[in-house]
Amino acid sequence: QWIYLDDRFVKKEDAVVSVFDHGFLYGDGVFEGLRAYNGNIFKLHEHIERLYQSAQSIMLHLPYSKEEMEDVIVETIRRNKLETAYIRVVVSRGPGNLGLDPVNCTKPNVIVIAEPLALFPQELYQRGLKMGSVASRRNRPDVLSPQVKSLNYLNNILVKLEANQAGVDEALMLNDQGYVTEGSADNIFIVKNKKIFTPPVYLGALEGITRNAIIDLASELDYSISETPFTRHDVYTADEVFLTGTAVEVIAVVDVDGRVISDGIPGEITNHLLTEFRKIVTVDGVH
Ligand code: PLP
Numbered sequence: 001q002w003i004y005l006d007d008r009f010v011k012k013e014d015a016v017v018s019v020f021d022h023g024f025l026y027g028d029g030v031f032e033g034l035r036a037y038n039g040n041i042f043k044l045h046e047h048i049e050r051l052y053q054s055a056q057s058i059m060l061h062l063p064y065s066k067e068e069m070e071d072v073i074v075e076t077i078r079r080n081k082l083e084t085a086y087i088r089v090v091v092s093r094g095p096g097n098l099g100l101d102p103v104n105c106t107k108p109n110v111i112v113i114a115e116p117l118a119l120f121p122q123e124l125y126q127r128g129l130k131m132g133s134v135a136s137r138r139n140r141p142d143v144l145s146p147q148v149k150s151l152n153y154l155n156n157i158l159v160k161l162e163a164n165q166a167g168v169d170e171a172l173m174l175n176d177q178g179y180v181t182e183g184s185a186d187n188i189f190i191v192k193n194k195k196i197f198t199p200p201v202y203l204g205a206l207e208g209i210t211r212n213a214i215i216d217l218a219s220e221l222d223y224s225i226s227e228t229p230f231t232r233h234d235v236y237t238a239d240e241v242f243l244t245g246t247a248v249e250v251i252a253v254v255d256v257d258g259r260v261i262s263d264g265i266p267g268e269i270t271n272h273l274l275t276e277f278r279k280i281v282t283v284d285g286v287h
Contacts (some may be wrong), residue, residue, distance in 0.1 A: 002079040004072055004112035006273065009079055015111070022105050023092025027106070027152030031056035033246045035117065036077050037281045041087070042246075044070055046209045053148040055091060060108055064089060069110075076112040086247070088113045092151060097234040116127045120248060124169075128254030128266045129243070131183070132168035134159050135231055138181040138204035146181070146204050160184045171242065172235070172256060179229050186245030187211035188253075190230065190238035191269050197234075200227040210277075212245040217276055223269065234255070240267030249281075250274040 003015035022028035032051045035042050048066050055062050062069065069089075077085050089112050096105035136159045139148060163184065164173035170183045181204040182188055188205075189198045196218055201207045218225040235241055241253040241261050250273050252266030261267075 001116070002076070004076050004110070004126060009076075015113075017092070017109055017111075018095040020095040020097065021092050021109060022063075022094065022096050022100070022102060023090070023151050024284075025096075025098070025107065026093075026100055027101075027150065027154070028102060028105075029151035030056075030058065030060060031091070031092060031151055032089045032154070034073070034089070035246050035281075036082065036087060038284050039077075039083045041073065042281050043209045043213065044073065046071075047089075050147075050149065050207075050209065051089060051091070054150065055191060056275045057145060057148050058150065059102075061091060063108060063110065072110070072112055076114045077195075080114050082114050082116060084117050085114045086117050088115075090151065108158070112180035120251070125251055125264065128252035128264075129169040129256040130167075131170045131172050131241070131253045132163055132166040132176060132257055133164075133172040134162035136140055136162060136173070138173050139177045140176060141204060146206050147201070149206065156184045168255075170253070172232070173204075174232070179203045179231060180235060181205045183243050186243040186246070186248055186251075188235075189214070189242050189244065190235055191240035191242075192234070192238050194224070194239075194269070196223050196225040196269065197228045197230060198225070199229060204231055208244060208246075210246055210249065213246050213280070214273060214277065216252065217280065218273060221272070221276060232287060236261075238262075240270050242267070242270040242273070250277050 001012040002009045003016050032047045034047045092100050092109045094105040139155050141200045159171040173181050175181050187208040199205050235256050236259040243251050252270045254261050254264045
């Protein structure tokens with residue numbers, strides 16, 4: 001396995017970073033998770049845009065142009081002879097001293113890892129997930145924007161731990177006003193009377209690339225879809241609930257806080273969107 005690290009490709013065993021890297025010391029950096037389907041990197045441009053926006057927001061200056069960054073990602077899957085892969089791009093502040101001031105970090109570290117895709121079991125898509133709301137709240141946008149995919153994912157990790165403790169598959173994260181935002185690493189949608197809703201991102205959800213692709217796809221398929229604030233009550237009483245994300249694609253939720261959603265099986269619209277989504281992923285991207 002070849003890893004892109006610090007301007008070159010190195011073997012996995014040699015892919016090590018300094019303990020003085022502020023990505024390690026402070027979670028100071030940004031990342032992206034992408035997916036390649038049959039050699040096609042799904043929404044590469046969108047992921048690159050989001051990476052650069054995350055970096056701009058935390059005053060991290062990437063040492064490459066967007067085009068160079070895209071080339072590095074494409075080359076990483078080529079080198080590893082992968083057609084279908086999960087790709088992780090990490091940009092850390094780089095090595096500095098023990099103080100947290102990034103001013104002492106001279107050069108960001110750019111890392112690209114591509115691995116064969118560990119597919120979620122098909123059985124999970126047929127069964128659907130159990131979700132539970134958690135006490136931790138989505139961080140407020142006036143502090144650190146939820147749009148920044150920062151290396152400091154402790155908030156999301158705590159939420160995941162809460163979900164594990166509660167014995168559910170995924171966490172339902174609310175904002176500080178109690179509106180539904182998203183899962184620990186995926187966006188949420190509900191369906192009511194054949195209409196699809198997802199929370200507006202200003203409530204505190206990451207503007208997921210899969211989320212946006214599903215909004216476009218649903219409109220093309222003539223579904224009514226809108227960004228509307230909703231609460232847990234709306235989720236409990238929905239006809240269908242599903243999550244979207246690079247890793248999960250589209251996955252049904254059949255139980256939320258012990259409330260069984262409809263018949264407790266993945267809904268018709270959810271299944272339709274998943275089927276259609278899997279058709280577009282191999283064409284809508286960069287080869
Ligand atoms: N929400 C959070 C907090 C995430 O980390 C992710 C994963 O990237 C998502 C949602 C889903 O976004 P995307 O569809 O771009 O993978």
